[in-house]
Amino acid sequence: MSQFNTEKGVQSIFLLIALMSITLLFLIMVFLFLEGLPIFHHVSVKEFIFGQYWYPTDDDPAFGVFPLVIGSFTVAAFAAVLAVPLGIMTAIYIAEIADRRIAEIVKPIVELMASMPSVVIGFFGMVVVSPFLQQTFNIPVGLNLFNAGLMLAFMAIPTICSISEDAIFSVPSAIKEGSYALGATHLETIIKITIPASLSGISTGVILGLSRAIGETMVVLMVAGGAAIIPESLFDPVRPMPSTIAAEMGEAPYHSEHYYALFAVGITLFAFTFLFNLAADYISYKYKQAGEGYS
Numbered sequence: 001m002s003q004f005n006t007e008k009g010v011q012s013i014f015l016l017i018a019l020m021s022i023t024l025l026f027l028i029m030v031f032l033f034l035e036g037l038p039i040f041h042h043v044s045v046k047e048f049i050f051g052q053y054w055y056p057t058d059d060d061p062a063f064g065v066f067p068l069v070i071g072s073f074t075v076a077a078f079a080a081v082l083a084v085p086l087g088i089m090t091a092i093y094i095a096e097i098a099d100r101r102i103a104e105i106v107k108p109i110v111e112l113m114a115s116m117p118s119v120v121i122g123f124f125g126m127v128v129v130s131p132f133l134q135q136t137f138n139i140p141v142g143l144n145l146f147n148a149g150l151m152l153a154f155m156a157i158p159t160i161c162s163i164s165e166d167a168i169f170s171v172p173s174a175i176k177e178g179s180y181a182l183g184a185t186h187l188e189t190i191i192k193i194t195i196p197a198s199l200s201g202i203s204t205g206v207i208l209g210l211s212r213a214i215g216e217t218m219v220v221l222m223v224a225g226g227a228a229i230i231p232e233s234l235f236d237p238v239r240p241m242p243s244t245i246a247a248e249m250g251e252a253p254y255h256s257e258h259y260y261a262l263f264a265v266g267i268t269l270f271a272f273t274f275l276f277n278l279a280a281d282y283i284s285y286k287y288k289q290a291g292e293g294y295s
Helices: 002-041 045-050 066-097 100-114 118-137 145-169 173-181 186-197 199-215 218-223 241-251 257-294
Strands: none
Touching: 002 045, 002 257, 045 066, 045 257, 066 100, 066 145, 066 186, 066 199, 066 241, 066 257, 100 145, 118 145, 118 218, 145 199, 145 218, 173 186, 186 199, 199 257, 218 241, 241 257
């Protein structure tokens, strides 16, 4: 009886902690909407979302968030193009191809990269990558979409690699041995058996890695160029939503139109990341169901 009461008590404690976490997140969301929605008394929703200009401090202010959304999307998309294949291929190499001694050296290095402060990565982009891009591509400024996407990919790769490697390594050896017994080569087993069986874990790693890239503030503030324009090439400066909030919130008068507009940018960023996570969770669940067929 006492053991039953202890178990119920522990369950109640964990339930309380979970409810506190959910409540805090809900209160943050409510605060965000309360502070951001008043901007729509001054500008329509359509004009705010599809407006081409972001000049919140002009005498005739413009609150078009469209260039900021495009900046965030293009930087995140470019980072994903670089980070996803590199992260997954590195994970496959560590888990399935590399010698154990080499894997024991490479994996801690990759995980150490994940803990690197974003401001250090931003400095690297400013001091090393920016001059290199200027000289190599003969462009006027090296702080641009390409630089920002490259640095965000550098931040996302360790997370994708580490989680994907754990997922690949956890695939039961009996499944792979059965593939070998049927005459499949090592490469065929990796492609047709190991990867499909671990897709749920791989997709989780991709979700976490890209979520960090989408919400990153310091790196894009330092290396994206800070121009609220719609980019026409990889070497145009951009201004993603997180860097806009970080750069302008300290200068916005309390409860001014500019203040409300920045919170509305936060709402847009919240919706953007929420939809991304919904889609990613659906894909992860779909692959999980498919992977269970290999168990």
